[in-house]
Amino acid sequence: MSQVRIRIPEKIKPGEIVTVRALVSHPMEMMAFKGGKPVEKNYNFVHKVEATYNGRKVFEAATTQAVSQNPFVSFTVKADAPGVVKIVFHDTQGKTYEGQVEIKF
Amino acid sequence: MKHLVRKLLSLKRPGLVALGVVFIAACATVGTTVTSREWVSRAIPQSQGIVKEVGGKRIQERYPFGGFGTANFEKWPTFAADSPAYPPPRKGEMPAGIKGDPKKGNALMRGTCTACHLIPDATVWPAGNVGPDLRTIGDRGIPDSFLYQVIYDPRVLYGADSPMAPFGASGMWNDQQIMDVVAYLQTLKGKPAGVPLKVTDDKQWNPFTRDVVKPEYGDPLDMTANPVLAIADNVAVPLWSKAGPKGQSCAGCHGAVGKPDAQRPLGVIASMVGAGARYPKWIAQHSRMMSVEDFLAVHSPETTGHAMPSQGELNLTMSILVRSQSNGMPYQLDLNDANVAAAAKRGEALFQRKVGQRGQACADCHTARGGGNKFLGGRFLADVEKDAMVNHPYWRTAWQRPIDIRIRFQWCMTPLLTNMLPGDAPEYADLETFLIAKQTRRGDKVLVPRLSH
Amino acid sequence: MKSQQDLRSTRRAVLKRLGATGVALGALCWGLVVPGGAAAQGGAGMPLPDEKVADTLKRLFGDRPLQSAGERIKFEAPMIAENGAVVPLRIEVELPMTKDDYVKNVYIISDKNRRPMNAQFSFTPDSGKASVGTNIRLGSTTDVRAIAETSKGVIYEARREVKVTVGGCGG
Numbered sequence: 001m002s003q004v005r006i007r008i009p010e011k012i013k014p015g016e017i018v019t020v021r022a023l024v025s026h027p028m029e030m031m032a033f034k035g036g037k038p039v040e041k042n043y044n045f046v047h048k049v050e051a052t053y054n055g056r057k058v059f060e061a062a063t064t065q066a067v068s069q070n071p072f073v074s075f076t077v078k079a080d081a082p083g084v085v086k087i088v089f090h091d092t093q094g095k096t097y098e099g100q101v102e103i104k105f
Numbered sequence: 106m107k108h109l110v111r112k113l114l115s116l117k118r119p120g121l122v123a124l125g126v127v128f129i130a131a132c133a134t135v136g137t138t139v140t141s142r143e144w145v146s147r148a149i150p151q152s153q154g155i156v157k158e159v160g161g162k163r164i165q166e167r168y169p170f171g172g173f174g175t176a177n178f179e180k181w182p183t184f185a186a187d188s189p190a191y192p193p194p195r196k197g198e199m200p201a202g203i204k205g206d207p208k209k210g211n212a213l214m215r216g217t218c219t220a221c222h223l224i225p226d227a228t229v230w231p232a233g234n235v236g237p238d239l240r241t242i243g244d245r246g247i248p249d250s251f252l253y254q255v256i257y258d259p260r261v262l263y264g265a266d267s268p269m270a271p272f273g274a275s276g277m278w279n280d281q282q283i284m285d286v287v288a289y290l291q292t293l294k295g296k297p298a299g300v301p302l303k304v305t306d307d308k309q310w311n312p313f314t315r316d317v318v319k320p321e322y323g324d325p326l327d328m329t330a331n332p333v334l335a336i337a338d339n340v341a342v343p344l345w346s347k348a349g350p351k352g353q354s355c356a357g358c359h360g361a362v363g364k365p366d367a368q369r370p371l372g373v374i375a376s377m378v379g380a381g382a383r384y385p386k387w388i389a390q391h392s393r394m395m396s397v398e399d400f401l402a403v404h405s406p407e408t409t410g411h412a413m414p415s416q417g418e419l420n421l422t423m424s425i426l427v428r429s430q431s432n433g434m435p436y437q438l439d440l441n442d443a444n445v446a447a448a449a450k451r452g453e454a455l456f457q458r459k460v461g462q463r464g465q466a467c468a469d470c471h472t473a474r475g476g477g478n479k480f481l482g483g484r485f486l487a488d489v490e491k492d493a494m495v496n497h498p499y500w501r502t503a504w505q506r507p508i509d510i511r512i513r514f515q516w517c518m519t520p521l522l523t524n525m526l527p528g529d530a531p532e533y534a535d536l537e538t539f540l541i542a543k544q545t546r547r548g549d550k551v552l553v554p555r556l557s558h
Numbered sequence: 559m560k561s562q563q564d565l566r567s568t569r570r571a572v573l574k575r576l577g578a579t580g581v582a583l584g585a586l587c588w589g590l591v592v593p594g595g596a597a598a599q600g601g602a603g604m605p606l607p608d609e610k611v612a613d614t615l616k617r618l619f620g621d622r623p624l625q626s627a628g629e630r631i632k633f634e635a636p637m638i639a640e641n642g643a644v645v646p647l648r649i650e651v652e653l654p655m656t657k658d659d660y661v662k663n664v665y666i667i668s669d670k671n672r673r674p675m676n677a678q679f680s681f682t683p684d685s686g687k688a689s690v691g692t693n694i695r696l697g698s699t700t701d702v703r704a705i706a707e708t709s710k711g712v713i714y715e716a717r718r719e720v721k722v723t724v725g726g727c728g729g
Contacts, residue, residue, distance in 0.1 A: 005328040005335050006329065007327060007329045018686075019689070023329040023332065023335065025332060025339075043605065046603075053684065056684055057682060058681070058682055058684045059679070059680070059681060059682075059690075061678065061679045062679075063603075064675065064676055064677060065605060065673070066671055066673065066694050066695050067676065067677055067693065068502075068644045068645075068692075068693040069643070070332040070335075070505060071693070072329060072330070073690065073691065074329075074690065074691035075679070075681075075685065075690050076685055077685060078684060090603070092604065230699070309637055315638075316637070316638075318638045319640070320636035320644075320646050483640075483724075484723065502641060503640070503641035503644070557640075558640030
């Protein structure tokens, strides 16, 4: 079961600008504060999201704890050839979450 | 009943006897419901409303998320069938010689009253409009003693069904606090007198002009918008086809989960299409109404051996899988079933029951005579006759977890300063029946899981 | 002026140099160097600084002017967020995406969040359009800015006030 859920439109025409939606189940833990000072905690949040389309980079996000739990991003790609959109979420504990979707005409 | 039969038979009039038999037959199908007193809860521990002593203090165990707290209100009325009624209206006596401090009164009002009333202070947001606009109340020449009584126990002045809580009679505020608020209210004067102060020009600040705005969280049936779909897909869908300790699986009797369609993103289970729309149902075996969640908690261990306690993740996600099969179909409670009708009636009585230290009822917030179609703080209150929807379980974005209507009820109990019942309490099933009976009459359609704040 | 990426790589280098002892050091030197947690677990991201929004803007854009975006940025944010935990945002930049002039970055900055810098999205001409959606957390009622930076270094800004309701029941 893929941890990253991805959705693209059902029908895509060549050359169309297509919205890709992606969501990963992740707690996006924030750091706790006490008396204005950070309390040591193994915070854990997604800090980077990368997307490639047939190997070419099309999108990257540098995210922070301000992004909601179960982070969601949507972005666009210009669907100029059939192929694969691959999305990788990286969290601060070094874990990665991958998913991919095929663009067909 | 026996007495009635004897009486009817003694009449020796065949027509009437026949009618009587029919009447008794219909009557006989109305079972006596068990109550939360007798029902052995199948809910997760945090949902059972257990009252216990910790460190010399009595607390009620509740959910660890969302701000439920553990304060114990066991001496105040709850939704339990045998709970005593809320104390009747009580006349207050304004104390002589207590001078109110308007500044403290303002602070008290910001913390409590602004949920329902507008006061002239632009830093108070969100303010509500369930009660009257108080921005110029000081212009109206109302005696202090009258204002005191409104706050002490408004029911004396406005009738027993006043939606406002009796702040003095309930012991929430003492005389000094009430006098502080009275003193503050008397300072609220318009310029010129009687003309509401211009609090702010922000249309969205003012609850009388504010738009009903719903953030766009996306399509609730889209896996990339509604996080609970991914959870249900990971938890409930595999469990459906997994044999339990008894060697049987859900799929063994009800068929496999097929391919998703537009309305059923978790996959179609043909035998379950429409099933969820008919709940709550009277389950004679257990002598009570049961929602899908209540039923899963008893049915799953009985048949497959999978434990599925109410309000637990398995139960909620399985309910989502089952209920989503009815998406797009109208709710169809069997309103001709005497047991369903009786439950809806009991549920209506609960809907009107004043509970908690605050002594407020569902009806106080969700009917036109109270807060229905108005703002409670920043929130728009649904009207039970129009738009109150029991499309549950849904994904609550604020808590990032799925909640069913029972967690919703239990959450309502928190600000009312009431102890909650176990999530699978028969009384809650009756209240749910009352609400879904309304939806059935309106032709409202099933949409599970919703995506809401 | 140092860009976001520069800062990140500097920090990464610091972490690398600290190595294993950095774990203990980091834990001792809260707020001085970097939090130790991430270093301990080998992840690269870390909390951004607590700062005033003016400092965030200065850190990211230096003295470059922020031009009002007008019609160039379509920024959808709820006027009233029902809760601060999930505030859905959608940003579409109506600017060309050609090889020599394209929208390189879009930033989401919330003025009153403890850490105003919330997210940075980077695009290439292959993106077709600089369009992004996400959900963010807001601590209180605040202005939220969507800022677009082109490959030529021009910066456009759109702002929306989002009112965050606190407490209440709802749902």
